[in-house]
Amino acid sequence: MSDTRATRGTASDAAPAAGKRADARRNVEAIVQAATRLLAADPDASVNDIAKAAGVGRVTLYGHFDSRTTLVREVADRAIRHTDLVLSGENFDGDAREALGRLLEMTWHLTHEFGALVVAATGTLPPEEIRRVHEEPAARVRMLLERGRAAGQFSDSVPIEWQVSLIQAILHAASASVQRSEITADDAPGLVRTTVLAALAG
């Protein structure tokens, strides 16, 4: 953490250290929320625009996040954790094709809330970072793939890791296609489901 002075805050003279820490927490939250909102609308949203929307100065922002990449990483991490929290409360027992289809549609809707953030993250973070933030969602997909491969519903003549990567690639391709207006946001979850289930048969 840097010693950059918070530009907003209510620190009293009585407890300046605690006040500064509270200011810092509020600033970090304001920055992350502004970044989440702006990157959802425009994957190329700048650090300047984000600082402005958060009501903090550039120096304060850079005091908390040393680069745009660090900020995008934090926003992507939180988005994934939020998605994961929602999905962890769902039941994906039963028929593997049906369960995977449902998981894909839910993942789409949860991801779609974050709009262009997927495009921003893919264009900003190196591939291994993108991979890392997807480890928990990938574990859930892998479990369903194992069940479906054992039941003969998905091809088991290709490596399961290839099927995991394929599903992630299809979800991201759909986000990018919606951003380019090639497909509509309404059609996307159905297209993802149909395409993934067809691809897994091969």
Place this chain on the structure above:
Amino acid sequence: MSDTRATRGTASDAAPAAGKRADARRNVEAIVQAATRLLAADPDASVNDIAKAAGVGRVTLYGHFDSRTTLVREVADRAIRHTDLVLSGENFDGDAREALGRLLEMTWHLTHEFGALVVAATGTLPPEEIRRVHEEPAARVRMLLERGRAAGQFSDSVPIEWQVSLIQAILHAASASVQRSEITADDAPGLVRTTVLAALAG
């Protein structure tokens, strides 16, 4: 073009301007060739490493390419143009499934020559740049998709642009999976062919 002095060259006093231009051309070629070779092995190869391998100084390199992104864009453009030149000499008439399968395997082999460059480009260039450099290869794929959709070999209940994006996503996912050693380079072309043809049926 900057007026950065070339660090290698044979310019004579008799024709300094022409000599400088020839030096600049040689330097650009040396830089692009070194970048192509280094990025094929390591998607995170640095500008310093590339300048060193090209036998030029950092200042000379930045005189020709104002950022690492500009250099990666040039290398990716050339790789795509090379691939496109080879494919334009091929005959993709006849059965659309067979022709698309052949096009995919050829594209894989041509792309694989460039190793981790695909990973480097995807991690460096914004999505719309990645899209732009793929316009000509996409046109060839679109032609085969139209033929196969008309013949009832590929689903025509999904937008053709979605199928084009899907094929590009599957090819790039395969490159990334080979880089992560999840699948072998030998298995990749067959996996790409099988997966794409299965996905297009859905």
